[in-house]
Amino acid sequence: MSTISPKEKRILLIGAVVVLYGIAFVCYKTQMPNWAKEHKLYLAAEKKLHDERALIAARAEWKEKYDEVRDFMPTFPYEHDLFTSWLRVVDNVAKTNQFNIARRPPSSKEIEIGGVYEMPLDYKDWEGSLEALLGFLYDLNTEEGAMLDVRQLYFRTINRPGILKGNFTLYCAYMRGNQPN
Numbered sequence: 001m002s003t004i005s006p007k008e009k010r011i012l013l014i015g016a017v018v019v020l021y022g023i024a025f026v027c028y029k030t031q032m033p034n035w036a037k038e039h040k041l042y043l044a045a046e047k048k049l050h051d052e053r054a055l056i057a058a059r060a061e062w063k064e065k066y067d068e069v070r071d072f073m074p075t076f077p078y079e080h081d082l083f084t085s086w087l088r089v090v091d092n093v094a095k096t097n098q099f100n101i102a103r104r105p106p107s108s109k110e111i112e113i114g115g116v117y118e119m120p121l122d123y124k125d126w127e128g129s130l131e132a133l134l135g136f137l138y139d140l141n142t143e144e145g146a147m148l149d150v151r152q153l154y155f156r157t158i159n160r161p162g163i164l165k166g167n168f169t170l171y172c173a174y175m176r177g178n179q180p181n
Contacts, residue, residue, distance in 0.1 A: 073116070074145050075177045083107055086121060086172045089146055097135035099128040121170045129162050140170070147173040 004012070055062075076082060087104060094101050102125040110119045128136070133155070140148045148170055155166030 073147055073173065073175050075175045077178065078176050082110070082119060082172070082174065086119060086146075086170075089143060089148075090121065090123075090140070090170065093139045093143060094126075094136055097128075097132050097139060099126065099132040099136040101126045115175065117174050117176055119172045119174075121172065122167070123170065124167045125165075126167065127158075127163055127165050130164060133164060149173065 091101070101123055105121045105123055108119050108121055110117045137150060140150065150168050150170050152169040153166065154168070155164045158165045
């Protein structure tokens with residue numbers, strides 16, 4: 001049996017190191033997509049944490065803004081069903097502006113978001129001139145005793161000149177309490 005010379009030992013050691021680097025490189029290549037994915041998740045979580053800390057830091061500012069607009073938010077008793085009340089408000093504003101709502105929305109459930117209630121009303125069929133539409137939207141925005149917000153509005157022209165047709169979703173915001181406005 002022959003003994004391994006120091007030169008051969010160095011060559012074997014260098015070969016082993018090269019093989020280990022090769023294995024590390026292959027592992028690195030296969031894990032790169034996972035690391036990139038996890039890095040994106042980490043960055044998103046970090047951004048969310050930063051945004052939430054900024055919201056918490058601005059709590060006094062948001063409370064001040066809330067106190068400014070709180071008095072404008074209508075308050076109704078818990079037992080009062082508001083669906084027909086909101087329909088009546090919208091119908092009156094539409095009639096004032098000669099804005100024709102052909103089909104009233106089906107009954108809608110209120111949604112509570114942090115003490116404020118919203119009721120979406122999905123109007124599927126309306127007709128009117130551009131002037132009537134603009135007057136209707138303006139009057140909805142300035143309606144006394146109501147906070148109304150049109151979040152989706154779709155319209156198209158029809159075969160009658162100057163007349164538009166479409167649909168919109170109106171959100172009615174209010175609070176519940178013992179004393180109505």
